[in-house]
Amino acid sequence: MKRVAVAGFFHESNTFATTPTTYADFEQVSLTFGKELIDRWSGGNHEISGFLQWAKENNEIEIVPLLAAFAMPSGTIVAETFESIANQMEKALRESLPLDGLYLALHGATVSKDFPDADGEIAKRMRQIVGPDIPTVMTLDLHANVSTKMVENTDATMIYRSNPHLDQKDRGLEAGELMGRTLKNEIRPVQAVEYPPLIINIAKQYTDELPAKGLYDDLQSVLEWPGILSASVAMGFSYSDVEEMGATFLAVADNDPELARKAARWMAQRAWDNREEFQVNLPKADEAVSMAIQAIEAPIVLLDIGDNVGGGGPGDSTVVLEQIVKQNASNALVVLFDPEAVNACVKAGVRNGVSIEVGAKTDERHGTPVSISGVVRLISDGIFVEPEVRHGGWGSFDQGITAVVETSEKNTVILTSTKMCPVSLEQIKSLGIKPETKKILVAKGVIAPRAAYNPVAGRTILVDTPGATCANPESFEYQNRRSSLFPLESDVLYEVE
Numbered sequence: 001m002k003r004v005a006v007a008g009f010f011h012e013s014n015t016f017a018t019t020p021t022t023y024a025d026f027e028q029v030s031l032t033f034g035k036e037l038i039d040r041w042s043g044g045n046h047e048i049s050g051f052l053q054w055a056k057e058n059n060e061i062e063i064v065p066l067l068a069a070f071a072m073p074s075g076t077i078v079a080e081t082f083e084s085i086a087n088q089m090e091k092a093l094r095e096s097l098p099l100d101g102l103y104l105a106l107h108g109a110t111v112s113k114d115f116p117d118a119d120g121e122i123a124k125r126m127r128q129i130v131g132p133d134i135p136t137v138m139t140l141d142l143h144a145n146v147s148t149k150m151v152e153n154t155d156a157t158m159i160y161r162s163n164p165h166l167d168q169k170d171r172g173l174e175a176g177e178l179m180g181r182t183l184k185n186e187i188r189p190v191q192a193v194e195y196p197p198l199i200i201n202i203a204k205q206y207t208d209e210l211p212a213k214g215l216y217d218d219l220q221s222v223l224e225w226p227g228i229l230s231a232s233v234a235m236g237f238s239y240s241d242v243e244e245m246g247a248t249f250l251a252v253a254d255n256d257p258e259l260a261r262k263a264a265r266w267m268a269q270r271a272w273d274n275r276e277e278f279q280v281n282l283p284k285a286d287e288a289v290s291m292a293i294q295a296i297e298a299p300i301v302l303l304d305i306g307d308n309v310g311g312g313g314p315g316d317s318t319v320v321l322e323q324i325v326k327q328n329a330s331n332a333l334v335v336l337f338d339p340e341a342v343n344a345c346v347k348a349g350v351r352n353g354v355s356i357e358v359g360a361k362t363d364e365r366h367g368t369p370v371s372i373s374g375v376v377r378l379i380s381d382g383i384f385v386e387p388e389v390r391h392g393g394w395g396s397f398d399q400g401i402t403a404v405v406e407t408s409e410k411n412t413v414i415l416t417s418t419k420m421c422p423v424s425l426e427q428i429k430s431l432g433i434k435p436e437t438k439k440i441l442v443a444k445g446v447i448a449p450r451a452a453y454n455p456v457a458g459r460t461i462l463v464d465t466p467g468a469t470c471a472n473p474e475s476f477e478y479q480n481r482r483s484s485l486f487p488l489e490s491d492v493l494y495e496v497e
């Protein structure tokens with residue numbers, strides 16, 4: 001039996017978000033050790049689930065589960081938390097030796113106080129323990145800012161190809177397949193990475209539509225090249241102020257570094273040639289709400305880009321709600337993270353009136369608290385289950401004690417005690433609300449909500465709101481990024497020889 005260790009460390013770190021990420025944030029979402037990891041992740045849609053499924057179907061592999069840590073996207077991870085999780089992972093790996101292979105499920109945009117390239121640091125430490133000859137396969141999120149340190153400390157990298165992320169399990173299966181063939185000495189994976197000086201705007205990262213779809217058409221054609229084992233595009237995460245921030249192209253070839261390099265460069269050059277297509281000009285909140293009120297279709301889904309919970313937004317921005325109130329919109333639905341307001345509703349009790357200030361309590365950058373008056377329609381435990389494949393690969397969710405307020409203006413405000421990325425309509429439906437009957441649905445995200453919201457959306461409008469996940473990279477003061485990046489610098493050159 002070949003022994004393959006599995007470890008996961010998952011955090012999308014928004015270095016512009018004000019709330020740091022602590023150990024408790026991982027405990028709250030998912031932190032599993034040893035066999036717990038297998039129990040937690042078997043049968044799901046995550047890449048770890050895919051890798052475990054591959055191992056199960058391949059009787060020659062024994063999985064050695066180490067640790068898997070997940071936290072909601074938020075600010076930089078505090079130094080002690082990173083060290084604690086990394087040290088536990090390293091210790092578990094040391095105790096598991098000897099091994100035949102190592103699978104690392106990482107995010108690629110994880111930043112800790114001491115390590116801007118936290119994923120690269122994890123890969124380096126783990127590689128040092130197993131040694132350079134043990135095949136090490138890594139999967140990353142499509143929003144990775146891929147570093148050379150990550151790539152130098154692994155043999156093959158696979159990145160999600162779908163945004164919203166619906167192919168995570170497939171990437172885990174692919175990682176398993178590649179591991180299996182490597183362990184049988186059928187192949188010898190080598191990889192190359194290419195960095196065009198390009199930011200792909202978050203609003204142009206929807207893989208079902210051009211221009212993003214074109215990147216994946218190119219990727220598919222690279223997969224046809226003889227000798228290519230895998231190919232990936234990382235669209236990057238512009239809310240991490242790190243040196244590697246930006247788009248990355250990666251290819252894995254069979255014992256042919258030059259072929260891998262050629263494939264990565266070919267994809268990068270084609271993306272660069274289309275660079276103008278990856279930039280945006282979107283309506284602000286006032287214009288978007290006005291468009292929604294006047295629209296014939298319903299519901300209109302307003303995607304609140306500046307408060308993208310899946311990108312580290314606080315989940316309590318009132319910028320769109322302020323406009324809904326100001327422009328007298330009705331039959332709108334807004335979800336806000338606001339434990340204080342939930343408590344006030346619990347105190348008032350179901351069927352009773354409340355007058356409360358909601359939202360904008362995390363910081364000063366996401367609007368100001370909005371006064372609402374209405375009736376508490378429901379208090380819920382906030383637990384819901386999503387049966388379909390949705391962004392993130394999760395099936396069960398907990399948004400904490402949740403209150404539903406029907407306001408005097410006939411709008412619905414859902415108040416949650418835990419931040420929740422709007423990847424599942426069950427977040428709303430489990431509260432007895434029919435989203436398809438609403439005129440306006442506000443979702444705090446950009447691409448992640450679409451798999452859930454597209455089936456009910458009459459139309460979807462991307463809204464250029466301010467905040468920790470603002471669409472415009474020019475609104476951030478970067479200290480650490482590469483000095484030349486389009487479109488932040490317009491006179492950037494990129495020539496591949």
Ligand SMILES: [Zn+2]
Binds near residue numbers: 141165
């Ligand atoms: Zn992502």
